[in-house]
Amino acid sequence: MHIDPSERKWIYVVLALSAIFLTVIVYTAVVYNAAPPSNVETIDSAQLHLSEEFAEDRLGARAMADGSVRVTMVAARYGFFPRNVTVPAATPVTFRWATLDVLHGVHAEGTNMATMIVPGFVSQLRTVFPKPGVYQVICNEFCGVGHDYMWSQLTVVPKADWKG
Ligand code: CUA
Secondary structure, X not given: OOOOHHHHHHHHHHHHHHHHHHHHHHHHHXXXXXXXOOOXXXXXXXXXXXXXXXOHHHOEEEEOOOOOEEEEEEEEOOEEEOOEEEEEOOOEEEEEEEEOOOOEEEEXXXXXXXXXXXXXXXXXXXXXXXXXXXXXXXXXXXXXXXXXXXXXEEEEEOHHHOOO
């Protein structure tokens, strides 16, 4: 079979690019523990204010019996609530998210705390913040005219200073 030399060259380029992309995906999955969220749990987004877990006065961080911390938050146009959450460093933290309205994406800059928040589902992820600091939490899925202003703050304090 005849393959034109320039076509052959581009076949190699495509194969090389595919290998690079695959390597990056596998590398970030293994080294940075980046994985798609696997929690499939449904919720009625229109009734969040009435739910056990996502009612306004239940939101925020709390200590769990196993020594980890659970953070329950709601995303809504245009903010993440509560606006400021404080968690301990070097401690497993489980985030549980639900949206009141449309699809949002949440990311704490400089950390691997990132997930999509899909209407009708609870997004859950577990991570550990090694270093204390103040991290901006931003929305990274376009959700409307106020998308650029949708943010909140995550404060990570030394473990000894955290009060559940
Ligand atoms: Cu919420 Cu963009």
